[in-house]
Amino acid sequence: MEGFMNTLKGLNRRVRILIISIFICVVAALGFLGMYFHGIGATSSKSKQVVVEIPHGSSGTEVINILNKKGLINSQMMAKLYLKMNHFQFKSNTYLLNKNMNLKEQLTIIEKAPAQYISTVKFTVVDGQTVPDYASAIAKVTKLNEADILAKWEDKTYLKQLINKYWFLSDEILSNDIYFPLEGYLWPDTYQLTKSEMTIDGITQLMLQQTNKKLSPFKKQINSFTDGNHQYTIHQFLTLASIVQKESPSSKKDQQIIAGILINRLNKPMKLQCDTTVNYANQVTKIAVTYKDLNTDSKYNTYLYEGLPIGPICSLSPKTIQSLLNYQKNDYYFFFATKDSKTIYAKDYDEHQKNINENKWY
Structure with a gap:
């Protein structure tokens, strides 16, 4: 750079201005090209499917706006410039695009509508x-x-x-x-x-x-999950989490307390005696289980068999997984859900029966 500047000093003023102007233009052009190719490039190197709906009669600008809202474009300005320099005839449909696709790939799919990218x-x-x-x-x-x-x-x-x-x-x-x-x-x-x-x-x-x-x-946390006395397998962890999911599907605070109660029962040891596992054993969904239900001979029936049921009883939410990983240690062994979805806790059976007698609604 120093040699370049020394060379410039040896030239007359007009030539120097011309050379500097050309240099600035080249740098600006290279900068613009960098911005342009970044603007029409993929927004991520990682694969992430994105569902994009293109309404009937969408213009090129409208398509760009839709893609931008879906996080599939780095620069709207560069995308619109690319669109002006290239001709596309877009087809309305629901497409399965990906964040690792560049703008050309996305627009080509929306123009040609290949079956593998159309959500049916x-x-x-x-x-x-x-x-x-x-x-x-x-x-x-x-x-x-x-x-x-x-x-x-x-x-x-x-x-x-x-x-x-x-x-x-x-x-x-x-x-x-x-x-x-x-x-x-x-x-x-x-x-x-x-x-x-x-x-x-x-x-x-x-x-x-x-x-x-x-x-x-959560892989590392799940693989190392222990209740203090037992090291859980992934299958056992998901099984316990599924009971928490069924017993308290909405409240994270209640989920953490109930998870602690179930662990207390497992460590005592005492039977879990969860109605939700009885319902699963009988493949029914109801609130008031009967004595006949409780006597169903199934490895899911935690009234008959000690420990965890043989497998999960439902699908899980991320919140429930987090609740079990961060379960609340407590002195409770019983819980009862009231009609207004409030959960009452008890440390012993007599207190639990009192809670049921005062709040039973079914």
């Missing part, structure tokens, strides 16, 4: 639901048969393939006493399906990939 159906499953609920939701929006879905999810050869692929699945799900091996492992969410994904395996992989994504941030 979607289904929603929520935390607290069970595998039969999942199968029913999938069957309603696809041509898949509910019984076939459940059969696939019970096929031990198929399950072993999944166990080899996903860190959170283990041979514990292969027990003959388990009703639905993938219970608690299929993540609740809204799933957009393309034609290529509309198979039982395609949908299963899609949900397990979401489970992997959601559980991975």
